[in-house]
Amino acid sequence: MGQTINGVLRRHGLILAFLVFLGGVALNADAFLTPGNILDVLRQVSITGMMALGVTFVVLTGRLDLSVGSLLTLLTVIVVDQHNIAGPFPAIVMTLLVGVAVGAFNGLLVGFVGLNALIVTLAMLSFLQGLVLFYSGGSNVNVANAQETWFGVFGRGDFLGLPVPVILFLVGAVIAGLVLQFTTFGRRVYGVGGNETASIFSGIDARWTVFWTYVVSGFTTGVAAVIMGSRVMGAQNTIGQGYELTVLAGVILGGTSLLGGSGSIWRTVIGISMLGFIQNGLLLLGFPYYVQWLVTWAVIIIAVWIDLGAKRGRIFA
């Protein structure tokens, strides 16, 4: 009964492996399951998670957004720098607008011109990294009046005992989940991802649908940048490096299919949180921080493999 074993593996295999991992870490690192550490993990996750919400929209249409890493860097530099120049509120608005504009440009090239999403967003990743250095001139930026501004609330504040960034992430997740499940836009996203041709035959304009998913992705990366800038009260030129793959790993670890049409926001929340705990656990076990790059690799390969296996009806080809 290959189908059943596969079904169990797909539904519960990863969760099982994750629980075993959690138990293992907890036995070896006392700090792991303390409230303080858990909140730390969630604070970290809130940034990648916020980005992953938007990227989930893109992946659901069967496309990719690899530009979000450099976009996070650029937007964090912008929000911090503009905070010093124009004040917190205009800085935030400007950051979100630039995020949306970059998303719209990706969406134009992928949705309307019909270029390959991987290439378009990979090229954008490179372009934005260059743009960051043009903008900043190569130097890091810091919030000048860190003690006086209310800007710190997004990354450092607490509300009712919960960190504000975690609240922002959860509120964002609820909104994104509702949009996907209950609106016509959500339905179009699933339709285009599930069968683009059939959706076009049903009068859905796949080009606009794809376009808007990239806009959403640009917007959520903008929100993530606000949290990041507020948390660090500064920005280095490489602050978002590698985030594009961490975010993607979280999305597909949750079980959203890279082939499009199947997946959800709650899956992304689970996936990106699991990834956060895995990386934190490895740090507590004494691995160097750069082990996270190796973990990202392993997670992407395993998750894609399982997804492919489920599509083909078996794990091993």
Added chain:
Amino acid sequence: MDDVILKVEGITKTFPGVKALDNVSFDIRPGEVHALVGENGAGKSTLMKALAGLHKPDSGQIVYQGAPTEVTGPLDARQKGILLIHQELSLSPELSVAENIYLGAWPTNRFGVLKKRELRRNASKALEALGCGFGPDVRVGTLSVAMQQMVEIARAEAFSANVVIFDEPTASLTDTEKDQLFHTIRGLKARGVGIVYISHKMDEIFDITDRITVLRDGQVQGTVDTADTDLNQVTRMMIGRTLDTFFVKAKAEFGEEVLRVEELSKSGLFQDVSFSVREGEVLGLYGLVGAGRSEVVETVFGVRRADGGKIFWKGGDIALPTPRQSIDMGMALVPESRKEQGLVLMMGGRENTSLPHLSLFSELSVMNRPKELATFEKYRSALSIKTTGPDQAVSQLSGGNQQKFVLAKWLCADPKLIILDEPTRGIDVGSKSAIHELIADLAERGLAVIVISSEMPEVLGVSHRVLAMSEGAVVAEFEGDDMTEENLIDAVSHHRGEAAA
């Protein structure tokens, strides 16, 4: 040794919802050409794939050279001496002829390095045996289709095949090329190779084959000696039940004109197509595959862009609509390919049904789920669709039930015109007649209906008027007593003859 090389014994193969092969048995003798005929969906290609190891049968066995044999894949089949020559050739255009002949089974030394000289020598031998006019070093991509086919046939020589299966081998050949192919087939036959010949073209079947086995709905209807039979008998065996099926035709009470198309053209696909259809009228569009029927209606619907021509909706010029505009006006298209164009397979019946009309099922962009559910239930019972619930993925349903959801998704918005492109292809007989009745019912309720079909009895049975299409043009129109199979065949084949001359 008896005089049978390969024997299929009681093979059954079931796909979700459909029995593709039902206890099929037949045999191939050395030195004979054995035709396998049947309508689309009769099970020919499934049987062929079972022989080539692409499908594993649920039960039954293949006896090859006197021993039960399991074929694990195309390469395994080839090495055992069973060669399948596909309609779409399986060659790699960037490789040489020699490399293609031995594709996947290249001679190598113990370091895995290709033995080029041996490869060339063996390939040359195979090509010479067939009398090919090209050498082993030519890049396959530069050869004509007919020559590429020869490369595939050369594999039969190279692997000393005992059985060669041809699937629609003449589909893209000219007459001269066809003669050459038949010459080659007769050569193989003379050397004792058993040949399976699959084709829709009856003249070829009667020209080259020795025996004919007819498949229908996954069952063998019989095997006859070609010399002892005629076209009439074979056709009867192929069509069987369909001939006796009773078609309900809608009452001929027509209202206003709904759609008129004038001189619609799209270069390379169709030219100057004009027609119109009225309320309550069923217009049939007949033609062979490739005549441009689907392309015309897809252009009217807006999925394709025309180069020229006009489309009028209720008398008004609507230029070239987008699918969205067409749907909002009241046009519906049940497309040719249910799985690729008709449904989002991973969605359930509920979501598929509302997909073309999201604005009707929502307020301020928020989906109205109770309304969706009510519509789903309404059509589930009206069309008696068998599904476990609103969210059971339609991929799990049978072809007939899937097709009913495609109908549901269009009917739920009360269209004025419904275009049905091959609405009964590949579905079971029961669902077929349900769809025929539905067509009549829709017309009597005042809808304009266009039905495209390559099944002649169907198109004649349900339509009030039939257009014959060939090679991208409307070649004839028949009404009333002129609507006969002979007239349709004449129209379509006469035109083809003219075009060839």
